[in-house]
Structure formats: structure tokens, C-alpha cells
Amino acid sequence: MASILYSFRRCPYAIRARYTLLSLSITVELREVVLKNKPKALLDLGGRTTVPQLLVGNERYSESLDIIFWALSFSTNQALVSKLWPSNPNTRVKIMTWLSFNDHCFKPWLDRYKYADRYTEQSERYYREKGERFLRRLDARLANSPYLMGEHITIADIGIFPFVRQFAGVNREWFEQSRYAHLRAWLNAFVESESFQIVMKKFPAWEESQQVTYFPESS
Numbered sequence: 001m002a003s004i005l006y007s008f009r010r011c012p013y014a015i016r017a018r019y020t021l022l023s024l025s026i027t028v029e030l031r032e033v034v035l036k037n038k039p040k041a042l043l044d045l046g047g048r049t050t051v052p053q054l055l056v057g058n059e060r061y062s063e064s065l066d067i068i069f070w071a072l073s074f075s076t077n078q079a080l081v082s083k084l085w086p087s088n089p090n091t092r093v094k095i096m097t098w099l100s101f102n103d104h105c106f107k108p109w110l111d112r113y114k115y116a117d118r119y120t121e122q123s124e125r126y127y128r129e130k131g132e133r134f135l136r137r138l139d140a141r142l143a144n145s146p147y148l149m150g151e152h153i154t155i156a157d158i159g160i161f162p163f164v165r166q167f168a169g170v171n172r173e174w175f176e177q178s179r180y181a182h183l184r185a186w187l188n189a190f191v192e193s194e195s196f197q198i199v200m201k202k203f204p205a206w207e208e209s210q211q212v213t214y215f216p217e218s219s
């Protein structure tokens, strides 16, 4: 039986999980969730009900990074695994630091920028400028290499690009003329990739009675 992934198409956490699964050619059963109407099967698991969540037999991975690390350990493509998650301890610390900064420092500003009409204490511009601190760092890094850790894509890139995409989408005109040319090129390469088209394919909300849907779909 395939592992089960509860997912939501536009969720940046779910996008990074699906992108990693696809990159490592791991097929799962996809259950597309409507956040306002979560399926009973997900609620019945108890505890966290956020997406993405992966069920592998009796094991449950209820955080996107847990899913990414499960996929890395499950894959038999060692050459690719060692590119996505290099064995060098310094590189690993750097990757985790970037991901942690993204999730804990950048994401809160992204939410405020995206929903500035709900966070009325400050202006949209204020929130954008707070988020830009991260964009500046990313852009400086990408001025010297195509990916955050150098010549090869790692889980730092996969784990961060969906959040930058959301930030860019709040005011596309602003982003397109912003000074972050390296970051734009990096983001565009992801968004225009064939993998991203597969990752973003639309699926109807999952229902218990439906036929199994696989991700990625077999071609």
C-alpha cells in the first residue's frame, strides 16, 4: 500500500514536501484537503491537523520537514540524496539555519504582508520591508551561485522557494521591479520548471469513497 499524503495544493509547506517526493521519484497516495473542511480521516488521527502530513504504515510524519527527511532516508537514489542533503556537517548546519530562518523569522512577516488588511497595526509596506531582510540575504547568496548552497540544488532551495513565491505574489509588479534580480532568476527557474507544473497540478478535494489518486501521477 502506498504511503498517504494529506496535502493542500497552494500550501508552501505542502509544496516543498511534494517537490521533494517528486524529485526523489517517490509515489504516494494524494489526499487533497480543503482546509475549511478537513476530512474526518485526517481529524481522526488526533493531534495536529495541519497539512502536509504523511502516513507510512503506522508511522506518521506531521511536519513538512519530517516528510522531506523521511523521503531522503527512503530513497534508494543515493547520488541524488547526497546532492539534496550533502553529508558535510557544515553544509547541513547552514541548510538547517536557512530553513529555520525561513520558517520562524520570514514566514511571520510573509503572513503579515500577505494579509496586511488583517494586521492593521502596521502598513503593508512595513511588513514587506521586514520580509525583505530575508530576500536581501537570499539574493546576496544567489549572486555567487545558482543555488543557495552552491552549484547544486539542496533541500534549502526546495524548502524556501515556495515561501518566496508567495511573497512575490502579493505584489507582482513590485517584485518584478525590485532589486532582487538573482532571487527572481532563481525563483523563476523553479516556477517555470516541469517539476513545478507537476507539483501544482490541481486535484479535487479527497473523499473517502473515491478512487485512489497517486502523486506523481504515472505518465
Ligand SMILES: N[C@@H](CCC(=O)N[C@@H](CS)C(=O)NCC(=O)O)C(=O)O
Residues within 6 Å of the ligand: 008, 010, 011, 012, 013, 014, 035, 049, 050, 051, 052, 062, 063, 064, 065
Ligand atoms: N510546521 C508545519 C506547518 C504546516 C501548516 O501550517 N500548514 C497550513 C497550510 S499552509 C495548515 O495546515 N493550516 C490549517 C490549520 O492550521 O489548521 C509544517 O511544516 O508542515
